[in-house]
């Protein structure tokens with residue numbers, strides 16, 4: 001039997017950039033009784049709390065159960081776990097490791113993506129909500145979000161449904177700063193990082209930290225096609241379930257929990 005259920009977040013556990021539903025929160029909480037649960041995504045730690053942990057607290061997750069939830073932040077270049085302290089306090093998430101980019105790398109990536117987006121005509125500063133930003137430093141990676149973090153979900157889905165715009169930006173950014181890797185994820189995002197710092201890095205460290213092998217893991221993701229940000233997990237030979245949305249994931253989890261009784 002699998003020991004670990006690992007999940008991409010955006011469009012696998014939630015509607016991109018929004019908290020998981022109470023149904024998904026409840027299913028994940030039940031899964032904590034049988035598995036170690038490991039979400040892994042390009043997002044920052046505070047988004048893991050907002051999108052995953054807080055809804056699970058509302059679903060009644062206990063502090064003990066939370067010790068089986070492993071947060072692989074920024075594609076697993078940072079790892080956090082809860083120390084079990086009651087009552088729950090978000091200060092008690094411990095950072096186990098972090099592998100940040102250097103300032104010089106961040107400056108280079110940021111310049112390359114901005115120039116690439118401007119040249120391809122997809123630098124949409126005028127559509128950006130006030131106080132938001134297109135390029136964000138997530139310590140271990142730099143993330144381009146075409147319409148910023150706070151734009152509406154529908155607007156984001158409509159922006160680049162066939163990923164053609166982002167493919168054009170990535171192609172140009174690769175010419176400008178070829179020493180970095182670029183991945184398309186979520187609905188409007190491109191993540192850039194140093195080679196090897198993709199989900200393979202995260203999954204490799206997950207196996208080390210949780211003392212498990214590839215065969216012990218079942219991974220859920222929506223971008224498992226070549227070039228997608230879940231593809232590296234498929235390529236490394238981990239069993240993967242491709243979903244279209246959190247509804248597919250919920251359906252699978254109900255099946256798994258149903259068999260376990």
Ligand SMILES: [Mg+2]
Pocket residue numbers: 008009010011012185186221222223
């Ligand atoms: Mg996704």
